[in-house]
Amino acid sequence: MQSAARTSQALVVGISKYQNLGQLRTTQDATSVRDVLASPEYCAYPPERVKLLEEKDATRDNILKALKDMCQSAKESNARSFFYFSGHGGQGSDGAAYILPVDARKGEYPSTAISAHDLSQLLDQCWGELTVVLDCCRAAGMASPEAGPDPAAPSNPGPQDIELVPFTDSLGSAIRAREVAEKRATKRVLFAACRALGRSFTSPEVPYSIFTGHMLDCLKGADRKSTGGANVTVGQLFAYLEKHVGRDSGNAQKPLFISETESFYALTDYPRAIGPTAEYEKDVFISYDRDDPTLEDWVNNFFQPDLENNSLSIWDYDDLGGTKLDAREAIAKSRYTIVLLTQAYLKDRLDVFNATMAAVQALGSGTRRCILILREQFVLPADIDALVPLDMTPPREMQFRKNMDRLIKRLKKQPDKH
Numbered sequence: 001m002q003s004a005a006r007t008s009q010a011l012v013v014g015i016s017k018y019q020n021l022g023q024l025r026t027t028q029d030a031t032s033v034r035d036v037l038a039s040p041e042y043c044a045y046p047p048e049r050v051k052l053l054e055e056k057d058a059t060r061d062n063i064l065k066a067l068k069d070m071c072q073s074a075k076e077s078n079a080r081s082f083f084y085f086s087g088h089g090g091q092g093s094d095g096a097a098y099i100l101p102v103d104a105r106k107g108e109y110p111s112t113a114i115s116a117h118d119l120s121q122l123l124d125q126c127w128g129e130l131t132v133v134l135d136c137c138r139a140a141g142m143a144s145p146e147a148g149p150d151p152a153a154p155s156n157p158g159p160q161d162i163e164l165v166p167f168t169d170s171l172g173s174a175i176r177a178r179e180v181a182e183k184r185a186t187k188r189v190l191f192a193a194c195r196a197l198g199r200s201f202t203s204p205e206v207p208y209s210i211f212t213g214h215m216l217d218c219l220k221g222a223d224r225k226s227t228g229g230a231n232v233t234v235g236q237l238f239a240y241l242e243k244h245v246g247r248d249s250g251n252a253q254k255p256l257f258i259s260e261t262e263s264f265y266a267l268t269d270y271p272r273a274i275g276p277t278a279e280y281e282k283d284v285f286i287s288y289d290r291d292d293p294t295l296e297d298w299v300n301n302f303f304q305p306d307l308e309n310n311s312l313s314i315w316d317y318d319d320l321g322g323t324k325l326d327a328r329e330a331i332a333k334s335r336y337t338i339v340l341l342t343q344a345y346l347k348d349r350l351d352v353f354n355a356t357m358a359a360v361q362a363l364g365s366g367t368r369r370c371i372l373i374l375r376e377q378f379v380l381p382a383d384i385d386a387l388v389p390l391d392m393t394p395p396r397e398m399q400f401r402k403n404m405d406r407l408i409k410r411l412k413k414q415p416d417k418h
Helices: 029-038 058-073 116-123 160-177 208-217 234-248 293-308 323-330 341-346 350-361 394-412
Strands: 008-014 050-054 081-088 089-091 097-099 129-134 143-145 149-151 188-194 257-260 282-287 336-343 372-373
Touching: 008 029, 008 058, 029 050, 029 081, 029 208, 058 081, 058 116, 097 116, 116 129, 129 208, 188 234, 208 234, 234 257, 282 293, 282 323, 293 336, 293 394, 323 336, 336 341, 336 394, 372 394
Parallel strands: 008 050, 008 081, 081 129, 129 188, 282 336, 336 372
Antiparallel strands: 089 097, 143 149, 188 257
């Protein structure tokens, strides 16, 4: 944990529904970045000092005002400031590079957008640590992580986002070394989702762009094996992004990193080191009646994909062979075990259920690692009924999303102690 008292401020901007330009795929990028920055478990920015501007609120006037307010708050050498922009980037007829607010108009960028020059002039007022993250160019789509990037453009394409390059070049020039006499006590870093002629890919299967999704994962401790659970520095974040974004885009997307700092400062402010999880090879093992074709179809086409799309890894039962011994190994090496309860499961596979529960209890080390979910309406034994936290039976389908969100939130945490 960083001990020195400091001022922290951030501005997070996310736009997909442009008023006068082509639309972008909707993501949860901006909201999630805000949440991670403001979380006392991750970056520990005071929530009231993390400004979020999304969609219709992300006008040119509002962004400029919020930038000025942020920079006015960063007047100490130990201040830290964070600016995140997710949306279109473009180049005007004047040759200047711009980020495009929700009310930007093609052909009128000098008066309706924000140029790299103007942005750098504003950000130059920030003292201390300054982190700028640009996730532009995300008009391209990605059918699935396995299929790789789909070069097809949206049906209503916006400005050509390949002009992010001159924007980052312009902003990078401001971030790089200035005259010594003009230097303040600053550390400046720029992350951009892609480089020359590149695009930033999204997937309809997950709520984030590839770039921002991996940035969030890293800030939340996904690279704990490399960092030892300590705070994540800007250098470690870029190494993680370069590796994982390249992998998941088939090397079609290559992030950019520009820095003007003598040392790589920490972006996170963990209250404690994030503990290792090397003992778990997967996040979840799912136990259910695999002889029930309807249930298996639901698991394979709805339940499991939803978990995987939220970056949770699942044991592949086909690789286990289905034996109790292999299931025990899967339980031991999974952070959580989910049991989907149906009448046939308890009647015909009671031995499997008992073996599963025994394995979880024996290997749990005093932690709650088993989650029972009711998938079929029937009368449960009283001792089991008391342990079921979620009802996902067909009559409750209207609440499926709410229940899945609750489940995913739990699965992303470490198991509680009994």
